[in-house]
């Protein structure tokens with residue numbers, strides 16, 4: 001049998017902009033209160049960019065940290081896959097801007113639009129390019145500036161989202177600690193429940209689209225909530241079962257950070273105890289494609305992520321998009 005190449009994460013870096021937007025700040029902007037936000041979402045604060053800062057900046061800073069951790073320069077990277085729904089502009093791809101910022105002269109790459117599943121989708125792509133033998137050093141990034149598409153007069157959405165980015169380097173595995181499996185699903189019938197309708201080819205930017213607030217996030221929170229709880233658990237069960245594991249075998253569950261209640265309900269269905277779950281939504285809010293690397297980094301800083309740990313990642317996002325990954329942590 002041919003020698004099977006497996007892939008691992010060899011380094012991790014994250015970045016959030018310094019400016020904080022707290023629940024108390026939001027109390028002054030819309031009719032809400034800090035306690036409601038905490039109880040219904042688990043969020044205390046989010047980081048927000050200053051004017052003139054785009055997703056490529058956050059992505060570049062996160063990538064630089066991952067490269068520094070690995071002792072690698074940008075020129076050693078062969079490909080960049082970047083999950084985002086808030087690219088600096090429609091084109092060129094933010095991956096191209098990051099490639100230039102990093103001096104990654106030998107790298108190609110592209111953006112992946114899968115909303116809150118963007119990082120998991122980009123990760124699957126990076127892992128497959130390594131497993132196929134096509135590449136040996138791939139940069140996978142999840143980055144979003146959600147504040148650029150949020151209506152800060154809409155209390156139902158403006159309390160949830162924040163800005164942030166994370167990057168990992170994916171390389172061939174050298175031991176038993178590698179990606180075992182991924183599952184992905186798309187359910188396009190859910191597109192109506194969470195979207196930003198303006199600015200695309202269907203509704204190009206015009207005075208009318210601006211007046212109708214079509215360049216902001218629109219969501220049916222309860223529909224998204226129900227779908228997220230069900231699918232986060234189902235995708236996790238599927239990836240665990242087909243690799244011979246149960247929820248109780250997992251050392252660390254790293255869910256997309258959309259709402260603390262979504263995470264706890266999904267974890268409950270999987271039979272997971274709270275000490276196995278990483279939750280940092282209180283600090284960052286929902287940073288869309290940034291949440292999972294930010295959560296991995298929080299786990300590491302808290303000393304809760306060790307080499308060899310069985311890690312389960314799960315996400316649900318607009319689309320709907322669903323993703324789960326099972327791996328043994330390698331760095």
Ligand SMILES: CC(C)(COP(=O)(O)OP(=O)(O)OC[C@H]1O[C@@H](n2cnc3c(N)ncnc32)[C@H](O)[C@@H]1OP(=O)(O)O)[C@@H](O)C(=O)NCCC(=O)NCCS
Nearest residue numbers: 032033036040116155156159221222224225258259316317
């Ligand atoms: C958005 C979300 C937090 C709303 O929480 P909820 O418990 O479902 O709240 P509801 O929408 O049922 O609203 C309950 C009440 O709170 C009010 N409310 C909504 N936002 C509020 C806010 N920021 N502050 C205070 N009250 C608020 C509503 O107007 C409603 O009032 P009413 O009963 O007088 O009509 C929740 O639905 C959610 O998290 N959904 C998933 C969203 C998500 O994760 N999106 C990203 C997906 S990856």
